[in-house]
Amino acid sequence: MGNSESIDVDSGCVRHLRRRWCGAVLAGVAVAFSAAVIEREAAAQGSGDAAAGKAKAAVCAACHGPAGISVNPAWPSLAGQQPVYLAKQIRLFRDGERVEPTMQPFVQNLSDQDVDDIAAYYAGLSPCP
């Protein structure tokens, strides 16, 4: 009897320690996770200004759709794509490294700021029609 009591006390103590340890790990994971989410959101926003991008993207709507959803299978939808990817592709088209003759005239005079703004605008749109 005495023995089992002391075992109960021991395991209770171990349980208690384990709970505290677990709690600390979970808190650490939660902090790391929210830091990662905040970092991702900052990266997702990029350095562009979506409101400015909306006006600059007016000429793109003819092909890519007014909400960034294309209805023509030859024209990609841009809504909800990663802003860094969008900006990179627009720069490639602008600089003639990715070739799309029908689109090039619309992007050839964009500044880097224009590109980032337009990328931020499309990235912020819902990819669902």
Ligand code: HEC
């Ligand atoms: C005349 C039609 C047309 C217009 C206007 C147009 N695009 Fe495009 N765009 C295309 C086509 C076609 C493609 C696909 C090219 C390919 O197949 O490689 C494309 C591709 C893209 C892509 C690559 C998407 C991906 O998933 O890789 C981006 C980004 C893009 N356009 C941005 C723009 C922006 C920004 C504007 C306005 C400044 C614009 N486009 C105006 C026709 C157009």
